[in-house]
Amino acid sequence: MHSKEQISHDEYQKTSDWLMSHTKHRPIVAIICGSGLGMLADTLKCQDSFDYSDIPGFPQSTVQGHAGRLVFGELKGKSCVCMQGRFHMYEGHSLLKTTFPIRVFKLMGVETLIVTNAAGSLADSLRPGDIMIIKDHINFPGLVGLNPLCGPNDEKFGPRFPAMSGCYDKGLRSLVMELAKQMGVSSLVQEGVYAMVGGPNFETIAEAKLLHRLGVDAVGMSTAPEVVVATHCGLRVFGLSLITNKVVKSYEDSESVNHEGVLEVGRLRSQTVQQLVTELISRMEINNNENTNNVS
Numbered sequence: 001m002h003s004k005e006q007i008s009h010d011e012y013q014k015t016s017d018w019l020m021s022h023t024k025h026r027p028i029v030a031i032i033c034g035s036g037l038g039m040l041a042d043t044l045k046c047q048d049s050f051d052y053s054d055i056p057g058f059p060q061s062t063v064q065g066h067a068g069r070l071v072f073g074e075l076k077g078k079s080c081v082c083m084q085g086r087f088h089m090y091e092g093h094s095l096l097k098t099t100f101p102i103r104v105f106k107l108m109g110v111e112t113l114i115v116t117n118a119a120g121s122l123a124d125s126l127r128p129g130d131i132m133i134i135k136d137h138i139n140f141p142g143l144v145g146l147n148p149l150c151g152p153n154d155e156k157f158g159p160r161f162p163a164m165s166g167c168y169d170k171g172l173r174s175l176v177m178e179l180a181k182q183m184g185v186s187s188l189v190q191e192g193v194y195a196m197v198g199g200p201n202f203e204t205i206a207e208a209k210l211l212h213r214l215g216v217d218a219v220g221m222s223t224a225p226e227v228v229v230a231t232h233c234g235l236r237v238f239g240l241s242l243i244t245n246k247v248v249k250s251y252e253d254s255e256s257v258n259h260e261g262v263l264e265v266g267r268l269r270s271q272t273v274q275q276l277v278t279e280l281i282s283r284m285e286i287n288n289n290e291n292t293n294n295v296s
């Protein structure tokens with residue numbers, strides 16, 4: 001059971017120290033690329049990149065469309081770190097390992113986490129290719145005790161009982177809605193509720209109907225554990241889902257979803273997602289800590 005595993009503060013610190021000694025970048029923004037969205041790292045300038053297999057303590061990516069590389073670089077004058085590939089519970093990683101990079105980023109001085117994912121839509125208003133700004137989430141594994149915060153609490157990171165209301169920063173959500181208008185893509189962008197299920201199978205029709213009745217707008221297999229750990233340690237979070245498919249919720253519908261189709265929509269919408277994230281990073285306000293120095 002996941003809650004028996006522990007990762008000490010020292011272990012997170014060791015990975016952070018290793019990374020800080022191998023790059024001059026001092027990131028203030030971390031980006032997690034969802035399935036098929038690894039190109040978000042391509043926009044970073046003056047890159048330093050590390051395969052996960054070379055980073056002490058890092059888990060390995062096993063999913064197609066998740067390269068398994070950590071990329072540091074500058075975007076619009078801000079120092080960033082980008083995960084080209086995330087870890088999912090269904091890969092067999094414990095939730096602590098799944099979220100390991102988040103606390104490492106915190107120790108490196110990151111202030112803001114941008115999470116992206118591929119998701120299937122339940123809401124009729126969300127079509128494949130649309131972008132859903134995550135307003136809130138339902139962490140289904142978390143609700144039954146599969147939560148990365150289970151086990152002894154490390155007060156150095158955050159409190160035993162962290163609040164999760166407001167975990168998706170309101171200011172950043174409004175900013176992205178505004179940016180979408182300015183970029184002329186507001187018809188593609190709306191807010192909604194994301195639900196995490198364990199995967200790796202896609203939903204049955206009965207499960208889809210249940211999620212729809214519960215008010216879920218989009219469903220995926222990631223993100224919630226990362227956001228819980230990030231919020232626990234005080235990171236500001238912005239999340240977006242690229243809608244890659246409609247979740248089949250009728251027995252009359254003969255369509256079915258597959259991972260290749262998910263990756264394909266990622267490729268088709270990569271530029272718009274990239275532009276939105278770039279503009280967000282460019283326009284977001286940051287706290288002036290020592291990490292704001294640019295790398296020359």
Ligand SMILES: O=P(O)(O)O[C@@H]1C[C@H](O)[C@@H](CO)O1
Pocket residue numbers: 033034035063086088116117118119199220221222223258259262
């Ligand atoms: O890493 P994300 O959440 O973007 O990946 C989604 C969920 C599954 O891992 C995969 C299914 O196609 O895409």
